[in-house]
Amino acid sequence: MAIDRYAVFGQPIQHSKSPRIHQLFAEQTGQSLSYVAQEVPAETFTDAADAFFSQGGKGLNCTVPLKELAWAYADKNTGRAGLSKAVNTLVLQEDGGILGDNTDGCGLVSDLMLNHGIALSGSRILILGAGGASRGIIAPLCQQTPHSLTIANRSIDKAVNLATEFSDMTTVTGCGFAALAGQQYDLILNATSASLSDQLPPLPENLLAKHGVCYDLAYGNQPTAFVRWGWSQHAAKSLDGLGMLVEQAAEAFFIWRGVRPDTRAVIELLDKSR
Ligand code: ATR
Numbered sequence: 250m251a252i253d254r255y256a257v258f259g260q261p262i263q264h265s266k267s268p269r270i271h272q273l274f275a276e277q278t279g280q281s282l283s284y285v286a287q288e289v290p291a292e293t294f295t296d297a298a299d300a301f302f303s304q305g306g307k308g309l310n311c312t313v314p315l316k317e318l319a320w321a322y323a324d325k326n327t328g329r330a331g332l333s334k335a336v337n338t339l340v341l342q343e344d345g346g347i348l349g350d351n352t353d354g355c356g357l358v359s360d361l362m363l364n365h366g367i368a369l370s371g372s373r374i375l376i377l378g379a380g381g382a383s384r385g386i387i388a389p390l391c392q393q394t395p396h397s398l399t400i401a402n403r404s405i406d407k408a409v410n411l412a413t414e415f416s417d418m419t420t421v422t423g424c425g426f427a428a429l430a431g432q433q434y435d436l437i438l439n440a441t442s443a444s445l446s447d448q449l450p451p452l453p454e455n456l457l458a459k460h461g462v463c464y465d466l467a468y469g470n471q472p473t474a475f476v477r478w479g480w481s482q483h484a485a486k487s488l489d490g491l492g493m494l495v496e497q498a499a500e501a502f503f504i505w506r507g508v509r510p511d512t513r514a515v516i517e518l519l520d521k522s523r
Contacts, residue, residue, distance in 0.1 A: 260289060278508045320334055333385040334384060391421065434457060436462050462488070
């Protein structure tokens with residue numbers, strides 16, 4: 250019998266760690282499957298996804314710049330994917346339909362709470378950025394009943410509009426970076442793409458509360474500019490998104506295979522090899 254096929258689509262994709270992560274999950278859980286990375290630009294996403302599923306593919310991960318397209322592509326989306334209007338996991342269902350899900354937010358929450366023991370309930374959370382990466386994490390963070398959630402962005406209107414969309418969940422507000430002066434947060438999450446070019450949003454001094462935590466959704470072989478900023482602010486922890494990457498993959502693997510892999514061993518392995 251042919252083995253079940255999975256893939257990650259995105260652009261750029263050559264440095265993706267997802268094939269290695271899913272191969273490690275498969276070995277660990279005794280599952281037989283293949284998982285490859287395929288360079289797919291936004292313009293050809295629909296054709297590439299159609300071809301993948303019509304040739305027997307079972308599930309796809311979608312990353313930058315395809316998550317919104319994947320949300321529109323799915324025949325049906327889960328509640329959490331609907332809230333984020335972005336999909337990172339597509340699943341072929343028994344009736345032939347394609348289900349869209351988003352495992353990014355729960356991957357982040359698992360990494361923060363389970364791997365790092367960071368309490369979210371009652372905490373003052375700040376998200377930097379108001380793009381697709383921010384959109385995917387707001388609802389899962391709100392479900393942990395923080396004291397407040399603030400979204401700060403370079404284009405202020407995007408932060409305000411995004412906050413309005415989630416305003417029935419918790420105290421969610423949107424603002425620009427200058428409006429952060431004088432405020433303090435227990436957890437600051439960087440969801441801007443500034444990290445990718447080793448840049449930082451303009452952040453006021455004393456933004457991080459005593460014992461506060463910094464977390465960059467991006468990751469790299471070297472500490473990101475935001476992780477280094479966290480150190481300079483004496484963060485109790487200043488983390489990058491490697492753990493979130495492995496946790497979101499584990500949730501996708503669980504959706505596809507019905508088995509939950511041990512993420513800790515995989516995070517440790519990837520951390521050692523950077
Ligand atoms: P993603 O889907 O990865 O979130 P995106 O939708 O392009 O990508 O959003 C990128 C985010 O990073 C936006 O919030 C963007 O701010 P603007 O909305 O004002 O463009 C933010 N961003 C990118 N480069 C930045 C920089 N150098 N400083 C501050 N914010 C930056």
